[in-house]
Amino acid sequence: MNRIFIVKFLRFKRANTHKTMKAIIITIGDEILIGQTIDTNSAWMGQQFNMKGISVEEIVTIKDTEEAIRTAVHAALQKADLVVTTGGLGPTKDDLTKETLAAYFGKKLVTHPVILERIESYFKKRGRTLNEQGKKVALLPEDTRLFMNHKGTAPGMWFEKEGKIVVALPGVPYEMKRFIKEDILPALESHLQGQILVHKTIMVAGVGETAVAEAIEKIESSLPAYIKLAYLPNLSILRVRLSAIGTDEEKLRKEVQKWTDQIVDTIPNWVYGFDELRLEKAVGNLLLEKKARMAIAESCTGGQIASQVVSIPGSSEYFEGGVVAYSYELKTALLGVKPETLASKGAVSKETVEEMARGAIENLHVDYSIATSGIAGPGGATADKPVGTIWMAIASKDATKSKKFQLTDHRDLNIKMTANLALNELRKFILKENAAAEA
Amino acid sequence: MNRIFIVKFLRFKRANTHKTMKAIIITIGDEILIGQTIDTNSAWMGQQFNMKGISVEEIVTIKDTEEAIRTAVHAALQKADLVVTTGGLGPTKDDLTKETLAAYFGKKLVTHPVILERIESYFKKRGRTLNEQGKKVALLPEDTRLFMNHKGTAPGMWFEKEGKIVVALPGVPYEMKRFIKEDILPALESHLQGQILVHKTIMVAGVGETAVAEAIEKIESSLPAYIKLAYLPNLSILRVRLSAIGTDEEKLRKEVQKWTDQIVDTIPNWVYGFDELRLEKAVGNLLLEKKARMAIAESCTGGQIASQVVSIPGSSEYFEGGVVAYSYELKTALLGVKPETLASKGAVSKETVEEMARGAIENLHVDYSIATSGIAGPGGATADKPVGTIWMAIASKDATKSKKFQLTDHRDLNIKMTANLALNELRKFILKENAAAEA
Numbered sequence: 001m002n003r004i005f006i007v008k009f010l011r012f013k014r015a016n017t018h019k020t021m022k023a024i025i026i027t028i029g030d031e032i033l034i035g036q037t038i039d040t041n042s043a044w045m046g047q048q049f050n051m052k053g054i055s056v057e058e059i060v061t062i063k064d065t066e067e068a069i070r071t072a073v074h075a076a077l078q079k080a081d082l083v084v085t086t087g088g089l090g091p092t093k094d095d096l097t098k099e100t101l102a103a104y105f106g107k108k109l110v111t112h113p114v115i116l117e118r119i120e121s122y123f124k125k126r127g128r129t130l131n132e133q134g135k136k137v138a139l140l141p142e143d144t145r146l147f148m149n150h151k152g153t154a155p156g157m158w159f160e161k162e163g164k165i166v167v168a169l170p171g172v173p174y175e176m177k178r179f180i181k182e183d184i185l186p187a188l189e190s191h192l193q194g195q196i197l198v199h200k201t202i203m204v205a206g207v208g209e210t211a212v213a214e215a216i217e218k219i220e221s222s223l224p225a226y227i228k229l230a231y232l233p234n235l236s237i238l239r240v241r242l243s244a245i246g247t248d249e250e251k252l253r254k255e256v257q258k259w260t261d262q263i264v265d266t267i268p269n270w271v272y273g274f275d276e277l278r279l280e281k282a283v284g285n286l287l288l289e290k291k292a293r294m295a296i297a298e299s300c301t302g303g304q305i306a307s308q309v310v311s312i313p314g315s316s317e318y319f320e321g322g323v324v325a326y327s328y329e330l331k332t333a334l335l336g337v338k339p340e341t342l343a344s345k346g347a348v349s350k351e352t353v354e355e356m357a358r359g360a361i362e363n364l365h366v367d368y369s370i371a372t373s374g375i376a377g378p379g380g381a382t383a384d385k386p387v388g389t390i391w392m393a394i395a396s397k398d399a400t401k402s403k404k405f406q407l408t409d410h411r412d413l414n415i416k417m418t419a420n421l422a423l424n425e426l427r428k429f430i431l432k433e434n435a436a437a438e439a
Numbered sequence: 440m441n442r443i444f445i446v447k448f449l450r451f452k453r454a455n456t457h458k459t460m461k462a463i464i465i466t467i468g469d470e471i472l473i474g475q476t477i478d479t480n481s482a483w484m485g486q487q488f489n490m491k492g493i494s495v496e497e498i499v500t501i502k503d504t505e506e507a508i509r510t511a512v513h514a515a516l517q518k519a520d521l522v523v524t525t526g527g528l529g530p531t532k533d534d535l536t537k538e539t540l541a542a543y544f545g546k547k548l549v550t551h552p553v554i555l556e557r558i559e560s561y562f563k564k565r566g567r568t569l570n571e572q573g574k575k576v577a578l579l580p581e582d583t584r585l586f587m588n589h590k591g592t593a594p595g596m597w598f599e600k601e602g603k604i605v606v607a608l609p610g611v612p613y614e615m616k617r618f619i620k621e622d623i624l625p626a627l628e629s630h631l632q633g634q635i636l637v638h639k640t641i642m643v644a645g646v647g648e649t650a651v652a653e654a655i656e657k658i659e660s661s662l663p664a665y666i667k668l669a670y671l672p673n674l675s676i677l678r679v680r681l682s683a684i685g686t687d688e689e690k691l692r693k694e695v696q697k698w699t700d701q702i703v704d705t706i707p708n709w710v711y712g713f714d715e716l717r718l719e720k721a722v723g724n725l726l727l728e729k730k731a732r733m734a735i736a737e738s739c740t741g742g743q744i745a746s747q748v749v750s751i752p753g754s755s756e757y758f759e760g761g762v763v764a765y766s767y768e769l770k771t772a773l774l775g776v777k778p779e780t781l782a783s784k785g786a787v788s789k790e791t792v793e794e795m796a797r798g799a800i801e802n803l804h805v806d807y808s809i810a811t812s813g814i815a816g817p818g819g820a821t822a823d824k825p826v827g828t829i830w831m832a833i834a835s836k837d838a839t840k841s842k843k844f845q846l847t848d849h850r851d852l853n854i855k856m857t858a859n860l861a862l863n864e865l866r867k868f869i870l871k872e873n874a875a876a877e878a
Contacts, residue, residue: 031669032482032485034495035482039477040477043476046471046472050474058507063496090648090670091652092652131653133649134649230475301746302746303742303761306742307742307745310815316766321762321765322763323773326749326759326760327759329804330760333802333803377752415746
């Protein structure tokens, strides 16, 4: 226990001597306060700021009233160097952030002709006409740094006062994310004071946090105080992240790489890549290397695996397509699963998924296939096949491999975890084939 | 601009005359600030409080330091009648909530023998032994109302000072939820003064916030001060929410229903349902009513539509399955698209999506089908088909209807918006058919 505290203390002291920038995130919107929406924006921003060594001191959600906005921004400026607000920049009557901040910083609102033009062309492109209310978005505080919105209409705003910064961004997640990555973080660079954070994320699939923590326990306890290790699990994918803090970037990078190598050498089969590499991209890369094509035969995952594969730009190079064979009829008609197999073994069985995977190879003329069939829930369970029973198979022209998993009681989790587990099985299948070919 | 402020001001005053109980939720924990965990507790609590007419004024996440806890609780008590903290009640050194609150309210910490016994038996039951650190949980502020933890060890605490309440609960979701439902909400009843909030959400698809705001502008500006309207857009789905505050629940429900009806009557074709109904569920309900089955032929959406349909439990009742025809070959082999059509018109064309939709009807033997083909981006654009060009078709046994959309520059958005737009087109197609059959 003591060791942890020393680490915390050292880190804290170190951060202080370097004058860590402190940030407060303010989310504006009643829909979060009444529990209609879960605030995922702030967690994402917290990650981004943390990566840059900016310490997020508070995350606050407030009502969309002038008073709440003014009070929260004022209070945050007493405690932080950087205040980021999201929400309340749209054209409707609920949207008061711009008006409130302009008043707070003593700025007049004036129509910004360039932005008005952009909004007009944005609407025109989409075959819509801009009404008076929509034009309100171009009414902006004068003498204020503005950032263009490349994914929507409302611009981002950057106010400064007595060395402190207030940034106002739209609350739409993809608009906010682009602003943070492409405008705000780069603009903050000049305000950060030489403190450097170096991260390396090891991407692990198909194994739990506890098993990984146990396997690399010795490495973890040997880490120097300025390197921190975090486990970030999500739907059968685990990120193991090393973060080093200091001033000598070159040295930090070397150190982090050294520890990364040690971890990878300890759990080589579990690691599929680094630094936010998506599993579907890792699989795509293997297929591209082999100039091979794949197809997917999905039952319980119902298109989830295909949609993940297709989310990667350029996936048409290796993805032929797939079949969502939700009914017995389609399993038979499109994938050639024998009616006898379905009748005697059921859809959720080793035999059925193997026939589905082989059917995809033969009927869709590809090199590799993935097949899934399971009880996603909440209905459909039998005595020997409870909710969460999942069969998956991988096939190539010459071989078929299947595996059973017992997952959770939650439909949504079962579908998404199965998709990741199946992609990981295909990855391991191809790697094993590659290794055999080399031997 | 002025009118907006008057409405808001009136609303604010009105709320005050009814003495709504105001609450602030404080979440204690670094893991949320660095984005390692998403705070779902607060949204859940917000829902619970909101239903009881307690207005959640703020949701705050803070660091797990004594200073942060003391400062946040003190600030919250200036603004709210009820402050609920979660987290920091466990046995480790990071857990400082209890110590901080006891000091803040001037209470000594003493070992609570009954709770110590409970914790000992809790451990014994699970075959674990309680160490000295674990016993720390039974060290509790004296003269303080405590609630037993039936799902863990740390008790809940209830402090009162000058008519204001501070409740401290563990952060583990299922422990916190049990405390709120079974202890805190019942204990709050005597403090509530009959203030009630009534909500109604109108679900709209396929049309933007601005168009809806324009269409219902007159209704919006006629709303009485105690009814508020909010627009919550997300990926071609728009929630229009009415919230009424007052004391007479029956009257509020009637009033909200009256205004809801007015809005629906003004934009009948855009509304697909109420109160968080998902679009794929609305479509499913229509199919169930008709005892009809559907299939999906996806190109650019790559399984997204199928995965949304399948996300609804029981979808196998009306969902046959689908084809993700990413390549020309599969479009021809599985859906019967003519090679000449693909050669002369291209995959992203009216002719191709219509043949895909018809192919799904004929080859997959269903009553309705959806087909999509488009340039999701970033690659694949041509001079006359920029990124975001999407064709979709809906077919029944007797008819085919197709439509072109020009969406965004972003692959992910284009895929998800297309999925919602296509589901909405199928919904409108079936409704039109139903109307024609009735006429």
